[in-house]
Amino acid sequence: MPLPPSQPTSTKASKLDSKIIWNPPIPAIDLTEVHQTISLHGLLAVASHLRDGKECAFALETDSKPFSGGQCIIFVVEYSDGVKYAFRLPYHTRKSTIRDSFFAHELETWKAMISNRIPLIPEIFGFGLSDDNLIGFPFIAYEWVEGKPLLWYDDKPCDPTHREKIIKTLASFTIETACRMQKPGKTSAEVYVTEAIDRKIKRVLNGTLRTAKLIDCLRQRSLIHRYVIPELNDSPWVMVHGDLSNSNIITDPEHDISGIIDFGFAEYLPLQFAAVFPRILDHETYQDQNDIDVALELPHDPQSSLVWQSKNTAIKRRDRQLFLDEIKRLCETHGEICESFYRILSDKQEIRRYWWFTAISNQKLHQVMVKVNWLLPEEELVDEDLSNEWKMFRAANLGFW
Numbered sequence: 001m002p003l004p005p006s007q008p009t010s011t012k013a014s015k016l017d018s019k020i021i022w023n024p025p026i027p028a029i030d031l032t033e034v035h036q037t038i039s040l041h042g043l044l045a046v047a048s049h050l051r052d053g054k055e056c057a058f059a060l061e062t063d064s065k066p067f068s069g070g071q072c073i074i075f076v077v078e079y080s081d082g083v084k085y086a087f088r089l090p091y092h093t094r095k096s097t098i099r100d101s102f103f104a105h106e107l108e109t110w111k112a113m114i115s116n117r118i119p120l121i122p123e124i125f126g127f128g129l130s131d132d133n134l135i136g137f138p139f140i141a142y143e144w145v146e147g148k149p150l151l152w153y154d155d156k157p158c159d160p161t162h163r164e165k166i167i168k169t170l171a172s173f174t175i176e177t178a179c180r181m182q183k184p185g186k187t188s189a190e191v192y193v194t195e196a197i198d199r200k201i202k203r204v205l206n207g208t209l210r211t212a213k214l215i216d217c218l219r220q221r222s223l224i225h226r227y228v229i230p231e232l233n234d235s236p237w238v239m240v241h242g243d244l245s246n247s248n249i250i251t252d253p254e255h256d257i258s259g260i261i262d263f264g265f266a267e268y269l270p271l272q273f274a275a276v277f278p279r280i281l282d283h284e285t286y287q288d289q290n291d292i293d294v295a296l297e298l299p300h301d302p303q304s305s306l307v308w309q310s311k312n313t314a315i316k317r318r319d320r321q322l323f324l325d326e327i328k329r330l331c332e333t334h335g336e337i338c339e340s341f342y343r344i345l346s347d348k349q350e351i352r353r354y355w356w357f358t359a360i361s362n363q364k365l366h367q368v369m370v371k372v373n374w375l376l377p378e379e380e381l382v383d384e385d386l387s388n389e390w391k392m393f394r395a396a397n398l399g400f401w
Contacts (some may be wrong), residue, residue, distance in 0.1 A: 046139075059078035193357070193360070240274045245280060
């Protein structure tokens, strides 16, 4: 295979005037199909069995209108004594060994968080990891968290004290999770991120990833030494929730967080890649918008990083600073893990590093980063030769050829 071209094909960020579509819609529910696939009578029977035969019925109209997320649907049952259980079913994922493995991983992670006494995690009361049960579908039965999904926009909650309370709770949850759930790394952080990019390059080469080009993936690979923090290369891997977005943060009428749900994206990561802002505070958009303008964070600063205009308001910047201040305060009691989080999140390169790392797995963000030359100064691109990066990739992946 010939060496990749050495000249970039991207345009500068200042010339970018396109828009991208970011969030896929939540899958629609075909209720007829739901009732053909899932036994609601069987679900009530399972629910009753979990509490020694206590009578129960569907609550919150979920028998006809189950709650729906990106991967799962949720039914709620209420017992005669007023106790409620939720049943989580991976309905939106096609039946396969991958689905079952993914769901089993979520269950094991969830149970581990409970055993490590992570705050705000609902209890699990029962589960089935195959279709071989009365429901006819895999399920996790757990404590129903009273409250409503968080509404988090610049004007909601409007009271600054309510916003501050939520931000501080999320900071504490993030640090408690990382500190209580850590383990020796499978690899160093550098090996981890190199292997992740190399898997992406292999998909490009074998034709299964058509939204990326080899030259652009090699450029991303060449930035590993720019963004990997050497002093944290062999730090522990820590648990992250992975999706602290509105729908997974449940709040009560007093704007206290009553529970955190959905552990499908929870995983252990190298410490330096685990330190990110929660989804409600990060630099992407998770609001009710599809078309997102891409712009420089500070228009007068050509070396600034990317943000989405909808998330770079003064309020969003203030919210992120509140989160960072709380992390700093927690350093007094939570030691090196917390100190590393603060160091990473307060670094002036934090946004650039976030985009670079997230673009490994996020195809849309990869395309944006290509358009802006990975936010590199122009002089670093003119005479850059990536043939050496190509040689290193080949040497590290001899079994691929």
